[in-house]
Amino acid sequence: MCGRYAASRGPEDLAGIFEIEKWEPEEVLAPDYNVAPTKEVYAVLDRPLKDAGDPRPVRQLRKLKWGLVPSWSKTPEGGARMINARAETVHEKPSYKRAFSSRRCIIPADGYYEWVTAAAERELEVEGKKKRPRKQPYFVLPADGSVFAMAGLYEFWRDKTLPDDHPQAWWVTCSVITTEAETAPLAVSPADGPHALADIHPRMPLMLTPDRWDSWLDPSRTDVEDLRSLLEPPPAGLMRAYPVSTAVSNVRNNGPELLTELEGPEEGTLF
Numbered sequence: 260m261c262g263r264y265a266a267s268r269g270p271e272d273l274a275g276i277f278e279i280e281k282w283e284p285e286e287v288l289a290p291d292y293n294v295a296p297t298k299e300v301y302a303v304l305d306r307p308l309k310d311a312g313d314p315r316p317v318r319q320l321r322k323l324k325w326g327l328v329p330s331w332s333k334t335p336e337g338g339a340r341m342i343n344a345r346a347e348t349v350h351e352k353p354s355y356k357r358a359f360s361s362r363r364c365i366i367p368a369d370g371y372y373e374w375v376t377a378a379a380e381r382e383l384e385v386e387g388k389k390k391r392p393r394k395q396p397y398f399v400l401p402a403d404g405s406v407f408a409m410a411g412l413y414e415f416w417r418d419k420t421l422p423d424d425h426p427q428a429w430w431v432t433c434s435v436i437t438t439e440a441e442t443a444p445l446a447v448s449p450a451d452g453p454h455a456l457a458d459i460h461p462r463m464p465l466m467l468t469p470d471r472w473d474s475w476l477d478p479s480r481t482d483v484e485d486l487r488s489l490l491e492p493p494p495a496g497l498m499r500a501y502p503v504s505t506a507v508s509n510v511r512n513n514g515p516e517l518l519t520e521l522e523g524p525e526e527g528t529l530f
Contacts, residue, residue: 260343261409261435261464263507264371265292265398265518266301268406270320273367276406277303277472282320293513294368296342300325302413302433304364305476316478321413323364327434328416329354335416335430344412346438346465346490350483355434358412360481365467366411366435369518370400372507373460373500375453395524396507397459401466402446402499410436410465410475410490436465436490443495451523453500466493 267290270282294300302323305316327341344355374394401407416430440456440463448454456463467475467489474480475489501520506512 260373260437260460260462261371262296262342263510264294264407264409264464265369266290266294266367267292267369267515268367270301273301273303273320273406277320277365277367278318279303279320280318281308283322286320286322288322290515291513292515292517293507293510294325295510296326298325299323300366300433302364302366302411303472303476304362304413305478318476321364321431323413323431323433325366325435326432327354327358327412327414328430328432330357330414330416332416335418335432341434343437343462344434346410346436349412349436349490350487355412356483358414358434359486360483361478362413363475363478363486364411364413364433365472365476366409366433368407368409368464370398370407371409371464372396372398372503373463374508375459393505394508396503396505397453397500398503398518398520399456399459399463399498399500401497403497407464408467408469408472410467412436437462438465438490438492439463441492441495441498445499446496447499447501449501449523452502456498456500459500465490466497468493468497 299322302321305318307314308317328335349355349359374396411433413433418428421428440461442455442457444454453459502524505525507517
């Protein structure tokens with residue numbers, strides 16, 4: 260799954276990476292090293308500009324809320340639960356299938372966090388002993404330091420309790436698509452830790468390599484079977500993972516120190 264990630268790149272950097280044509284200065288977000296559900300995040304999307312009179316899709320960098328609210332939802336409360344959409348079923352789930360066919364985006368990140376339960380703690384759980392497991396967080400990122408481009412969906416939701424001209428009348432929300440975690444060896448792995456992403460968690464965000472960006476964002480591609488071909492996982496061996504401080508487990512903690520690589524798992528959280 261993807262429940263937390265880091266995003267430190269600014270709009271100028273992202274504009275160069277994704278060939279952005281339009282972004283609004285008032286939508287600039289501060290670097291966030293502990294992005295959690297319901298936060299505002301950057302998303303790259305291709306869409307005609309509103310009131311421009313030109314149907315041509317324009318590559319935009321937009322500020323969206325993480326946690327998709329379907330257009331037909333009566334209230335936005337369920338958005339916090341819809342942060343991830345499974346690649347295997349995204350084309351058929353009522354909450355996601357309309358967005359999958361026409362409202363796809365890329366959610367840029369430095370990498371994502373995932374938590375591993377220590378072996379000793381897992382044994383206690385298996386034995387049925389009531390002890391809260393302490394988990395070691397890992398940061399997962401492209402081994403070459405490039406942007407981690409997560410496949411995403413976005414949706415519009417109208418708050419009918421507000422007038423049309425109210426700034427919060429429309430919500431634009433998003434979800435990250437996940438897929439099965441790689442079982443192949445990591446490009447770089449800790450000596451005392453996981454050697455594959457599947458050793459950390461059975462799911463991972465679907466990373467799009469640059470050769471798929473244009474096809475994924477193209478709103479004219481609406482054929483479901485054609486789009487499903489874009490959900491193939493990236494080539495194996497592109498990622499690395501390393502342990503980070505358990506401070507990241509508290510969403511109130513935020514700063515570049517959360518990305519500091521530890522020499523090994525913290526005491527009491529041995530892999």
